[in-house]
Amino acid sequence: MITPSHSLAGKLQFPLIISHLSPLPSAIHISKHDNDAVSKMKRCKQTESRNKVTTALVDDIEDINFSKKEISKIRAFLLKWYDINRRDLPWRRISDEKSDVDEGRKAYAVWVSEVMLQQTRVQTVIDYFNRWMEKWPTIHHLAQASLEEVNDTWAGLGYYRRARYLLEGAKMIVDGGGEFPKTASSIQTVNGIGNYTAGAIASIAFKEAVPVVDGNVIRVITRLKAISANPKDSKTVKSIWKLAGQLVDPSRPGAFNQAVMELGATLCSVTSPSCSTCPISFQCQALSLSTNHESVQVTDYPMKVAKAKQRRDFSAVSVVEIVEEESLSDARYLLVKRPDEGLLAGLWEFPSVLLEGEADLASRRKAIDSFLEESFGLELNNSCKVILREEVGVYVHVFSHIRLKMHVELLSLHLKGGANFLQRKQQSTTLTWKCVDNKALSTLGLTSGVRKVMLSVVLKF
Numbered sequence: 001m002i003t004p005s006h007s008l009a010g011k012l013q014f015p016l017i018i019s020h021l022s023p024l025p026s027a028i029h030i031s032k033h034d035n036d037a038v039s040k041m042k043r044c045k046q047t048e049s050r051n052k053v054t055t056a057l058v059d060d061i062e063d064i065n066f067s068k069k070e071i072s073k074i075r076a077f078l079l080k081w082y083d084i085n086r087r088d089l090p091w092r093r094i095s096d097e098k099s100d101v102d103e104g105r106k107a108y109a110v111w112v113s114e115v116m117l118q119q120t121r122v123q124t125v126i127d128y129f130n131r132w133m134e135k136w137p138t139i140h141h142l143a144q145a146s147l148e149e150v151n152d153t154w155a156g157l158g159y160y161r162r163a164r165y166l167l168e169g170a171k172m173i174v175d176g177g178g179e180f181p182k183t184a185s186s187i188q189t190v191n192g193i194g195n196y197t198a199g200a201i202a203s204i205a206f207k208e209a210v211p212v213v214d215g216n217v218i219r220v221i222t223r224l225k226a227i228s229a230n231p232k233d234s235k236t237v238k239s240i241w242k243l244a245g246q247l248v249d250p251s252r253p254g255a256f257n258q259a260v261m262e263l264g265a266t267l268c269s270v271t272s273p274s275c276s277t278c279p280i281s282f283q284c285q286a287l288s289l290s291t292n293h294e295s296v297q298v299t300d301y302p303m304k305v306a307k308a309k310q311r312r313d314f315s316a317v318s319v320v321e322i323v324e325e326e327s328l329s330d331a332r333y334l335l336v337k338r339p340d341e342g343l344l345a346g347l348w349e350f351p352s353v354l355l356e357g358e359a360d361l362a363s364r365r366k367a368i369d370s371f372l373e374e375s376f377g378l379e380l381n382n383s384c385k386v387i388l389r390e391e392v393g394v395y396v397h398v399f400s401h402i403r404l405k406m407h408v409e410l411l412s413l414h415l416k417g418g419a420n421f422l423q424r425k426q427q428s429t430t431l432t433w434k435c436v437d438n439k440a441l442s443t444l445g446l447t448s449g450v451r452k453v454m455l456s457v458v459l460k461f
């Protein structure tokens with residue numbers, strides 16, 4: 001019985017198939033008449049004829065390579081499949097091999113789309129990408145934008161640091177003469193561009209034969225080679241980059257890289273891969289193992305690793321609504337800008353205070369009152385009149401490493417002089433803030449936590 005072996009005595013261990021994916025019946029590839037590779041392979045197993053698999057443990061992932069034969073078959077079948085099945089996406093219309101758009105604009109489109117795709121699903125990215133390119137069609141247009149505008153256009157995608165890097169990178173390229181660097185190594189010198197994005201830009205826009213490795217590529221390669229090593233381990237990642245580099249087709253590097261990612265995003269999915277229609281199933285060692293050994297499933301690859309435990313944070317959030325005594329209808333909301341570094345850098349949020357832990361209502365109110373007094377000299381029911389103060393709910397916002405539980409209240413104040421009063425009384429010299437109406441709230445670069453609160457609190461009241 002064979003099971004993918006995980007860590008053994010602290011070393012990376014994985015089954016290496018040392019033989020013998022002799023060609024399976026051709027119908028397994030992508031035949032119309034019989035494309036059920038899995039059942040065919042099971043029949044092969046029953047007759048114990050063609051696909052004998054033996055395994056061995058090796059302790060060095062660096063020993064795994066694709067043979068020349070494997071490489072040429074994988075390239076040919078994958079590109080053929082991609083040319084027929086690739087999704088029509090707006091950034092591909094710009095960056096397509098045959099499009100006559102100049103390389104710099106292609107590079108810019110790939111860059112924007114790849115950064116957005118690191119945030120969310122393709123379907124969501126399409127609208128964001130179209131809006132972005134309409135607003136800033138070239139890197140030169142983007143370099144003229146303000147961080148505020150960029151954050152506003154990015155709003156809802158999360159992880160705003162990526163949007164800031166796009167802006168900073170565009171300014172850097174334009175300040176350096178305006179020509180997009182053309183190789184993966186030179187592209188990586190641009191602020192915020194790592195090896196994945198550099199590989200995507202260089203291979204798609206400039207046809208450099210360099211690989212890309214993202215989650216989809218890791219999944220496809222670990223399955224092709226039945227690699228059962230921790231995919232987060234730096235040694236594994238390095239080896240997967242090497243294997244991806246062996247596969248990338250020098251004549252069509254951009255198309256090939258997109259083909260691997262497309263396969264991972266569509267057929268070779270995390271939980272239910274469609275091996276029966278996969279164009280390279282005949283080269284897939286995970287499929288071969290699973291076919292021959294009931295205890296193995298293709299979804300055993302890549303190896304699952306326990307997620308790091310999230311930190312639990314708690315905050316008191318106060319949606320401070322200010323109504324000037326002279327103009328009762330003109331409610332405005334107090335927003336405070338987060339520091340330029342750290343979590344959600346530079347974004348606007350409702351006044352909030354991080355708590356020591358779960359705190360009762362009285363403690364939360366005390367924390368908010370102190371913040372308002374220390375920052376704005378605002379003493380409730382002294383320098384202003386509280387019209388309404390009520391708890392509106394608890395919202396949980398999950399970041400990659402933090403689970404933030406926000407206790408939210410609505411605090412409605414009558415304040416003589418409104419924002420001018422706050423201006424006069426502001427105590428902190430470092431705090432940046434502003435008062436906006438609810439219309440402006442919906443267009444600002446707000447944290448997604450604030451957006452959540454805004455939709456259910458401000459627009460409800």
Ligand code: SF4
Nearest residue numbers: 268273275278281284
């Ligand atoms: S696991 Fe299935 S879909 Fe993924 S590469 Fe192997 S055969 Fe193709």
